[in-house]
Amino acid sequence: MRILLIGEYSRLHNSLKEGLLALGHEVILISDGDGFKQYPSDFLITPKTLSKGFLNIPRQIIFRIFKYDIAQLERGMRFYKLLPKLKNYDVVQLINEAPIKTSKPFEKYLLNKIIKQNKKTFLLCCGMDYTVVKYMADKKPRYSIMDPFFKDISLIKEYRIMFEYISKGHKKLHDFLYSKITGVIASDMDYYVPLLGNSKFMGLIPNPINISKLEYNEPVINGPIIIFMGINRWIYNQKGIPYFEKALTIVKAKYQEKIEIVIAESLPYNDYIKLYSKAHILLDQVYAYDQGYNALEAMAKGKVVFTGAEKEFMEHYNLIERVAINALPDVDYLVNELSLLIENPDEIIAISKRTRAFIEKEHEHIVVAKKYIEKWSK
Template sequence: MFIKHLEKHTDAFYLCALGDDKTWVSSCLRGSFKYSPLNRLTFKNFYRYYYSLKYVVSPAYAYLDRYAVKKAKAIIAGLDDYFLAYKDLPNVRLIRLPISRDHFVQPKYKDLEKEPLVIFHAWQKGKELKKGNDILHEAALSAVRKYGEKKIKYVIASGLPYEEYLKAYNDCDIYLDQVYSYDGGVTAALGMAAGKVVFSGYELFAEYSGKAPNSIKNVGVNASSNLAQLEESLFYIIENTHVLDDLKHKAYFYALNNYESIMIAEKYIDVWTEGEK
């Protein structure tokens, strides 16, 4: 009914693929990805995935999914995960998330002989199974135990208002986001825009170098649910300051070229303009 209401007031209807829906949840359950936020789903904990599973068990959501896809002049995915889920449908585009220019901050380079390296963990309470925060937490604690609290400062942010959250990661060097996504999402984009080394989804990116662990990509770290791999990448970056600084630099400029809000707005306008022809 809402879509029909929109059709009365606009000549073009577009579908934003950026969140749980039948197409994406079905792709996860079919094993279309090597891993996904539904990886830890079991019979015992299925109730904690109700928000996602309702899209595949309800005939109403299945109908809505087909109806929206049929009506849309184009499908605009905001992350690699959603683009891959929809890629076999016609007229699917990938336009990344918009980050305001206000949130872009040149990377800060520290003398780690004089001040501690700060690990910031963006922990969304209640989403541990989908994000893997518990695994990231164990990796961070391992780093603190290995190098000591004088060298490593570990900060956890959870349940903060948005403005406080933005301030909380300002001084960090390494930004822990999630382990079960192919792409990063808003929190990873914010971290990159602030010149941080982000542990998140970089599945489709190239490696940083032949010497570094394979999970270290050219603009961030492709976080794994494998604790040993997480620790390997984290320890390598801590012990190789030049890698830390280089990744900060590359992350910032990647975000500037791929997430800056005015540029993203222009991409949306281009798609809408094409739809009017």
């Protein structure tokens, strides 16, 4: 089968590609590398001309005045030039509703070309799109990453991009795609629930994790327990980082020499992985119901991750024992959960073993790739 993957998000398509290649399929991935994370791609459409040098100055001025990044147009043009090479694929999969990341009219034009010159097109729901943002904006979930904005509208700068997904322009793109795609697939429970009842929804396929690239080492605790937290300032409040920071301040004062806290900001993927490798505990996010990609990769390496692990997740996978700590936007709760682990290091080891076993069973990239082939073939 010839497969074209468009867009990247947290290495999902790279891992899926590796699984599909192992099964003997022909796969091409085109993306911008997911920004500063710099994931590999067969065809990179990262803006280069307008993102550095003297041309970056007018770009910054235009963005400050009109809140529009003209580098989006360069990204679109780079994709346009590749169109002759992106024909006659059996399957095209889009990482989200705007995988090229150009202007909305240009995005629609380019995606229409792609859909017409290939056989079947599928859409992944693994992040922000119209359906998910509308679901959160209507305050349907118990809690969501939009809660900080609901409490403090001065955070609009961080949330402006999110609101674009329910703008009239994006709604047109959303409606256009749903009229053309064969189906939409969710990557975890955070996207599964908003899609329930949608006629195009084909179900949930877990995120693929290439565990061969993520060595598992059983935790050795013969010194301080190392707690790692990565910070991306662009989504600082959406991840619930302020809750983690307050909890860490309390825990640090409480346990002093028993723990070591490592904090990293906006690192490329490879640097990020190296930095948390020695950690025992990783703080990911507080508003999720299921694990995102960063959490899953850390879990594969045997880290005890504070992330989404709600009852919906536990029930979906028929889990009785915890494979991750269900993080909540509650400082006292986070302090209590951290304290239990620090005072009972054997529990860190036990969760670590269960975590790796869970990833091997549900997320191994070749197993997951087979599920995609099955969905695409129906």
